[in-house]
Amino acid sequence: MNVLLPQPIEVEAVRRLEEAGHTVVTAPDPTxxxxxxxxxxxHAVVLRTGITMTRELIEAAxxxxxxxxxxxxxxxxxxxxxxxxxxxxxxxxxxxxxxxxEHVLAMMLSLAKQLxxxxxxxxxxxxxxxxxxxxxxxxxxxxxxxxGMSWESTExxxxxxxxx
Numbered sequence: 001m002n003v004l005l006p007q008p009i010e011v012e013a014v015r016r017l018e019e020a021g022h023t024v025v026t027a028p029d030p031t032x033x034x035x036x037x038x039x040x041x042x043h044a045v046v047l048r049t050g051i052t053m054t055r056e057l058i059e060a061a062x063x064x065x066x067x068x069x070x071x072x073x074x075x076x077x078x079x080x081x082x083x084x085x086x087x088x089x090x091x092x093x094x095x096x097x098x099x100x101x102e103h104v105l106a107m108m109l110s111l112a113k114q115l116x117x118x119x120x121x122x123x124x125x126x127x128x129x130x131x132x133x134x135x136x137x138x139x140x141x142x143x144x145x146x147x148g149m150s151w152e153s154t155e156x157x158x159x160x161x162x163x164x
Contacts, residue, residue, distance in 0.1 A: 001065075004042035006030040007050045009070065036060050046070060047077065055081035066090065108143070112136045 003017055005026040017024050025042075027035050030050035039045075039060040045067045047053055053067055058081045067077055069091040082089045110116065114134040121129040 001043040002041050003044045003046060004035070004038055005046050006035045007048040009046055009048070013046075032057060039064070044068065049076060052076040052078070053082075054078050058082055058085055058087065072096070108138065112138050 001022045003022045003024045005014075005024060007030045008026055014024050014026075022044075025038060027038055030048075032051065032054065035051060036057060037060075039057050040062055042061050043063055043065050045053065045064065047067055048070050053076060055078050058064065058067075058078060064085070064087050066088045067082055067090070069077065069089070072091055072093040072095075074089060074091060077089055079089055112135065114136075117134065118129060121127075
């Protein structure tokens, strides 16, 4: 099976595809003009977010069977065109929810503690910034989270940190 990568993916993932007997072709860049001629021989496309899989790209393939999104959505896939051409579209919805959760918590803590501001100040030899008492605690605070699985995971982690 010929697997087309409009953008590079993890080296380990490429290795596994090749060990399974697949031929992996990585586009030099993810522009439609570059990817279009590569679609002709593709049986599968592993799609990141750098390109939209349009009807034109989908119909340029002679024997495309599957478009696999590495992320959680289909916003860059013309699902109707894929369906019209009997192509399966998959995604990894939820696979990175814990990673997203950890990132959200890191950003919340970074903002509460004013880390970007303090980092810049220290890099500019402004050590007196420590007397401005800029950091805030999250403990006991109410936060609002909107979204899906990643937000649910974030809420669980936040409750765990606050022992709620």
